[in-house]
Amino acid sequence: MLTHLESTDTLQSNDIKAKSFSLQALVEALKSQKTMPALEQIYDWLRRVDVTAAEIAPYIGFKEGNYWRHRVFRNDFVEMLVLCWRPGHRTPIHDHNGSHGGVRVLEGTLWETIFHYDAVKGLEYKTAREHTDGSVTGSDIPDIHQLGNPDVSEQNLVTIHVYAPPLGVLHTYKPGSVKIDLYVPDESESFT
């Protein structure tokens, strides 16, 4: 399922030397972190992880009305989530309030819309892009975006997210508005 493998020369971590590895191996690598992993490190992990259906099964679950966040692991430095989206499910327009993170598309099509915030003009549309099976994307700081499973996709979307530090209270935005609201991602369905 991996579509992009870099040379092992580019590996920054001593935790993982293999070209690809299991979800469990990635969780163990995250658990061993004593500092926040850099964004490039997170991208590298997400590109290399080779997730089997059996490994991901405990974190697959959909609900109507909104995407479902399943927490795989969290410590002070980093967290991993699996998000399950029905067609039409999408996040609010948000930033990450100081966290950086990567997203790996396991199944389906992810639409991402990116915005620019101007203190006078308010939130402005910047660009949009599509990510499909196997691709890795992410967000650096500053970043304002919206993620979703297109309502016309006719298929479910499953994504793996790694954030450092773990997400806390985020900011949400509205197009054309200077107003910024606070948003706490729904933790009620997390596994841990």
Ligand SMILES: [Fe+2]
């Ligand atoms: Fe995000």
